[in-house]
Amino acid sequence: MEETGLSEPEIAFINNHRHENAGQLILKANQFKGLDIKKLAAQILSRQKAAKKLPGWYANEKLIFPPALSVEQCSSEATARYKASLVSGETLADITGGMGVDCFYMSRKFGRVHYFEMQEAVAATAGHNFKQLGAENITVHNADSLAKLQADQPAVDWIYADPARRNEQREKVVLLSDCTPDIVSNQRLLFEYAPNILLKTSPLLDIDLASRELENLKEVYVIGYEQECKELLFVLDRDQEHSRFTIKVRILDDQGVALKSLDFDRETERDAAVTYSEPLHYLYEPHAAVLKAGAFKTVCERYALNKLAVNSQLYTSEILVGDFPGRSFKITAVCKPDIREISKHIGGNKANLTIRNFPATTEDLRKKWKLKEGGEYYLFATTLSDNSRVVIVTTKAAI
Structure with missing residues (x-):
């Protein structure tokens, strides 16, 4: 090479x-x-x-x-650093290679790392970069990882995989079994070489569908960074005997440290108590990672909040909750969806606008209301539990 x-x-x-x-x-x-x-x-x-x-x-x-x-398409340094905090041991095998960002940061937690990449040019570039970065413990293999594992039969502590999410026609796929390599079909083979598997997937993947495909699923990490849900991480444990897995939302800072966390499981979500109310003093918009995780009812119970409506995914309280995993706002007014009413509270035609369970798009309303983006006011067009449609005028809460 x-x-x-x-x-x-x-x-x-x-x-x-x-x-x-x-x-x-x-x-x-x-x-x-x-x-x-x-x-x-x-x-x-x-x-x-x-x-x-x-x-x-x-x-x-x-x-x-x-x-x-x-x-x-590669991981950011922030998400790579966080992944590295989940794994450790003597030996790691990264079976999907690529640019090697995740492999590099995880290499700091292991004595030896085996990086596998089938494309010679990609493998050569990664090898060059690893040396420049001082990662002398990474061995680069320009080979088919599954075939190499079967031939060498190594014993490793962790296997890491970030399967390609495009098929042979270069079209995006969303089913885990359609990714390359097919982790679903090769789970038992991989468990012959490692007791632990860390699997990274697109945030578009259906968590519950994937959980039915994967064996020995222990944890699912839903990773948020800035305002987006960036990726899903599935932790597979060979010794996991039951089918109940924990969902862990982590919202990261630039260094990959979790600023906000929320742990729950599907049973907790199903049984969580929900109360509904009109908008109170404060409004809460969950981070995209919380919404992806499906913690719609858990948020109410965990943070003592009321929900505005079943499908609105906006929450409210009388007293400010400081550690909410998302954005917090102070409510200044609740209006009819009429720009004449809204303008009285924002003092002009400039505001940030969010749509939640409302029969229009952000673009449509901006055009209709001649509303410019930006400013100190945040408008939420939504539907309340009595099916009335309103615009909630807010400013960012001082936390």
Whole structure:
């Protein structure tokens, strides 16, 4: 497997042009003699995509980046750091390779790591990057991981997999069994080599459907970062005997530390008590990860909140709850969905707008109400438990 790297002139070019438009650089390629501008423009574009997502990697000028799409699809440093906090031991096998962001951060928790990647160029790039990052304990295998495991029959503490979520026609898939490699069909094989499996999937995957496909499921982590649900993590334990698994919502900061947490299971959610009320003094909007996890009733009971309506997924209270896993607002008014009424409370035509269980889109209402985005006010167009439609005018709560 041939190693790759950047020459000093190439590194200098990337540094000098790192904020420029990659397409424009290609058009001016004849101005830069002796350099492969298409290659370097691709590196610049990928680095631009990685600047916020992978700041540590972006800062290392000697690293080679894959195509921009791969950077968009890879884990962020924050989520990779969190995954590393879930695993530890003597040996890890990363059976799906790729860019290697997760593998690198998890390697800090193990004595030895085996990275498997079938594409030679991808494996060579990862190997180069691991060395530049000082991860000397990672062995790169340009091989089919499942075949290699069967041939070598190693004993490892953890297997990590992030299956490709596109089929042979490059179309996105959402069923776990349609991903590559097929973890569902190979669970028992993988358990022959490791007692623990950490499986990363798209946040689009149906948690309950996946739980029926997977054996020995212990925990499902629903990872939130900034305002999005970023990924699902399934922890499989060979010694897990019962089918009841815990769902763990984790909302992370930039360092991968959980700022907010919520643990529950499907039985807890089913039996949770729910009360409904009109909007009170404070309004709560759950983080996207909480909504993905399906903790709709648990939130009411856990944080002593009232729900506005069965399907609205907005909550309210008289007293401010400081550790709510989402955004908290102070209610200043409850109006009819009429811009003349709303304007009285926002003092103009500028506000942030959210739709929850309301028969219109955000774009439709902005156009209809001639409402600009931004400002200190946050409007929630929603339906209450008596089926009345309202707009709740709020400002961010001081926590």
